[in-house]
Amino acid sequence: xxxxxxxxxxxxxxxxxxxxxxxxxxxxxxxxxxxxxxxxxxxxxxxxxxxxxxxxxxxxxxxxxxxxxxxxxxxxxxxxxxxxxxxxxxxxxxxxxxxxxxxxxxxxxxxxxxxxxxxxxxxxxxxxxxxxxxxxxxxxxxxxxxxxxxxxxxxxxxxxxxxxxxxxxxxxxxxxxxxxxxxxxxxxxxxxxxxxxxxxxxxxxxxxxxxxxxxxxxxxxxxxxxxxxxxxxxxxxxxxxxxxxxxxxxxxxxxxxxxxxxxxxxxxxxxxxxxxxxxxxxxxxxxxxxxxxxxxxxxxxxxxxxxxxxxxxxxxxxxxxxxxx
Amino acid sequence: xxxxxxxxxxxxxxxxxxxxxxxxxxxxxxxxxxxxxxxxxxxxxxxxxxxxxxxxxxxxxxxxxxxxxxxxxxxxxxxxxxxxxxxxxxxxxxxxxxxxxxxxxxxxxxxxxxxxxxxxxxxxxxxxxxxxxxxxxxxxxxxxxxxxxxxxxxxxxxxxxxxxxxxxxxxxxxxxxxxxxxxxxxxxxxxxxxxxxxxxxxxxxxxxxxxxxxxxxxxxxxxxxxxxxxxxxxxxxxxxxxxxxxxxxxxxxxxxxxxxxxxxxxxxxxxxxxxxxxxxxxxxxxxxxxxxxxxxxxxxxxxxxxxxxxxxxxxxxxxxxxxxxxxxxxxxxxxxxxxxxxxxxxxxxxxxxxxxxxx
Numbered sequence: 024x025x026x027x028x029x030x031x032x033x034x035x036x037x038x039x040x041x042x043x044x045x046x047x048x049x050x051x052x053x054x055x056x057x058x059x060x061x062x063x064x065x066x067x068x069x070x071x072x073x074x075x076x077x078x079x080x081x082x083x084x085x086x087x088x089x090x091x092x093x094x095x096x097x098x099x100x101x102x103x104x105x106x107x108x109x110x111x112x113x114x115x116x117x118x119x120x121x122x123x124x125x126x127x128x129x130x131x132x133x134x135x136x137x138x139x140x141x142x143x144x145x146x147x148x149x150x151x152x153x154x155x156x157x158x159x160x161x162x163x164x165x166x167x168x169x170x171x172x173x174x175x176x177x178x179x180x181x182x183x184x185x186x187x188x189x190x191x192x193x194x195x196x197x198x199x200x201x202x203x204x205x206x207x208x209x210x211x212x213x214x215x216x217x218x219x220x221x222x223x224x225x226x227x228x229x230x231x232x233x234x235x236x237x238x239x240x241x242x243x244x245x246x247x248x249x250x251x252x253x254x255x256x257x258x259x260x261x262x263x264x265x266x267x268x269x270x271x272x273x274x275x276x277x278x279x280x281x282x283x284x285x286x287x288x289x290x291x292x293x294x295x296x297x298x299x300x301x302x303x304x305x306x307x308x309x310x311x312x313x314x315x316x317x318x319x320x321x322x323x324x325x326x327x328x329x330x331x332x333x334x335x336x337x338x339x340x341x342x343x344x345x346x347x348x
Numbered sequence: 349x350x351x352x353x354x355x356x357x358x359x360x361x362x363x364x365x366x367x368x369x370x371x372x373x374x375x376x377x378x379x380x381x382x383x384x385x386x387x388x389x390x391x392x393x394x395x396x397x398x399x400x401x402x403x404x405x406x407x408x409x410x411x412x413x414x415x416x417x418x419x420x421x422x423x424x425x426x427x428x429x430x431x432x433x434x435x436x437x438x439x440x441x442x443x444x445x446x447x448x449x450x451x452x453x454x455x456x457x458x459x460x461x462x463x464x465x466x467x468x469x470x471x472x473x474x475x476x477x478x479x480x481x482x483x484x485x486x487x488x489x490x491x492x493x494x495x496x497x498x499x500x501x502x503x504x505x506x507x508x509x510x511x512x513x514x515x516x517x518x519x520x521x522x523x524x525x526x527x528x529x530x531x532x533x534x535x536x537x538x539x540x541x542x543x544x545x546x547x548x549x550x551x552x553x554x555x556x557x558x559x560x561x562x563x564x565x566x567x568x569x570x571x572x573x574x575x576x577x578x579x580x581x582x583x584x585x586x587x588x589x590x591x592x593x594x595x596x597x598x599x600x601x602x603x604x605x606x607x608x609x610x611x612x613x614x615x616x617x618x619x620x621x622x623x624x625x626x627x628x629x630x631x632x633x634x635x636x637x638x639x640x641x642x643x644x645x646x647x648x649x650x651x652x653x654x655x656x657x658x659x660x661x662x663x664x665x666x667x668x669x670x671x672x673x674x675x676x677x678x679x680x681x682x683x684x685x686x687x688x689x690x691x692x693x694x695x696x697x698x699x700x701x702x703x704x705x706x707x
Binding site for chain 1: 444471472473474475476483484488491493494495496497498499500501502503505506512524525528529531532535687690691692693696697698
């Protein structure tokens with residue numbers, strides 16, 4: 024089995040699907056010859072030709088709209104938005120046009136599109152390159168939202184996303200592209216969208232996270248274990264649909280939880296997770312569910328980025344707080 | 349000063365254009381070279397559709413006032429632009445309409461009762477039959493321009509000799525999506541036709557406040573596609589321009605922007621008051637350009653149409669509209685459960701649970 028980092032796994036998923044299905048296309052800004060500014064699509068144009076893998080003019084709304092138009096004609100576009108902050112330019116086409124095609128047409132048309140975008144802090148990138156904008160997508164009806172945390176999941180989830188007949192917003196954490204390698208199977212396999220993963224078992228508290236924060240949460244759990252606290256860590260993997268059953272099952276065991284997100288605190292994914300816990304598991308809780316998140320400021324310039332993002336210390340402190348409640 | 353500047357060899361220059369007309373206001377052929385090839389039966393069919401659509405528009409406005417239709421954007425005055433441009437297409441060409449472009453959808457095959465259902469806010473309105481190649485009307489100004497661009501790219505990739513056509517107004521030509529779409533079509537040489545029905549107003553904002561460009565058609569230059577300006581009250585000129593553009597698209601010669609100069613007699617929608625932003629003089633200036641009168645005169649001179657024909661078509665249109673609105677009213681109402689099930693191919697658990705609140 025091959026060892027791959029997350030970027031290679033994502034590239035491999037696209038390669039597998041481009042090979043399997045002639046209707047799969049890949050396009051965006053600079054995805055062709057150079058293979059994307061992060062080289063996530065490197066080599067794919069050489070392998071599949073300019074007809075299948077192509078650069079577009081620099082216009083995010085048109086990239087989204089092109090995907091919608093091609094989607095209703097039977098193609099399965101993978102549209103890359105070069106950096107997460109540029110999704111604002113494409114929001115109408117992604118979150119309004121693609122996401123409501125099935126509804127508007129009473130099921131006649133759909134949007135079998137994957138919108139891929141890199142995001143995620145801790146890499147000292149330029150402004151509007153790293154923000155966690157998944158909350159915008161999560162609040163949009165009709166689009167699935169997937170954020171992998173490791174190479175194996177990234178490949179399996181992306182293959183699922185490409186095969187999905189609904190639009191999928193697929194967010195790739197910049198800080199995970201090269202972070203580590205794991206064994207990734209050759210060829211096809213899928214990881215189901217909508218199933219969370221218990222990445223570490225524990226009995227005292229549940230830490231719910233996604234993306235890079237899964238790894239920060241695991242580090243926090245390691246620290247906590249030294250103090251005799253057994254934390255269970257759940258990787259959500261997809262935010263829409265959200266696997267509330269796995270979360271509830273864990274809370275039934277631990278009776279305490281915190282949710283970690285990079286995004287600003289208010290009205291985000293963590294708030295939604297907590298609302299659903301209240302609806303489904305409040306009688307199992309021994310303490311309020313806390314959020315560890317960025318503060319409600321714009322995503323900061325690089326100087327304070329590391330302090331701004333949730334840290335092991337802040338996660339550990341929140342865990343201690345729910346244990347001491 | 350400007351005279352000096354205009355002589356600079358490195359300054360980009362554009363000249364005003366003269367819109368294409370085939371018929372004079374009296375219905376005489378003034379530009380025989382541009383006359384589209386049409387049989388007598390086709391000429392009569394075009395007139396039939398225009399008279400029918402005018403009557404349908406009158407009835408739709410009344411149905412709107414009675415509360416039997418929802419949002420409705422009147423079309424009277426724009427029949428030549430709408431009917432002519434659709435008539436110039438093949439049945440397998442694809443239409444991406446703006447919100448006012450319901451006649452093109454219906455003449456392209458969308459059952460009229462579904463257009464009424466769309467207006468009434470029922471999602472079955474957008475459930476386009478398999479053999480009808482249209483999208484439902486777009487509300488976001490300009491979004492459809494990009495969809496047509498994508499559809500055209502699909503045709504090109506599949507080597508199909510089909511074109512996509514999309515419509516917006518002069519206001520829509522100010523949108524970023526308008527430029528992005530044309531620029532993509534230029535860069536990829538796509539078989540797409542961008543029609544701007546310049547009816548002089550974006551709701552109430554006049555063209556002069558919309559752009560300082562000589563014409564909307566000039567905007568094609570920046571995208572490297574062909575741009576033409578056409579008398580949009582002259583159905584024959586419209587057919588000629590769209591046929592030419594479609595042929596170019598099918599032949600791999602790329603996209604065309606067609607500016608149709610037209611006028612809407614009624615307000616933007618059912619809600620605004622035209623007397624606040626239009627003058628009687630302006631209305632009087634456009635009245636003799638009426639596409640039905642003008643084309644009607646041409647047909648009468650050829651012995652192809654008469655007053656009796658107009659009366660007959662009006663009666664037929666009224667009967668059809670009555671029958672179709674009744675059919676729309678008889679369709680079972682949408683349900684919240686059905687709405688929830690239309691979000692995804694397979695309804696996820698959280699939405700299944702949300703259905704319980706509406707049982």
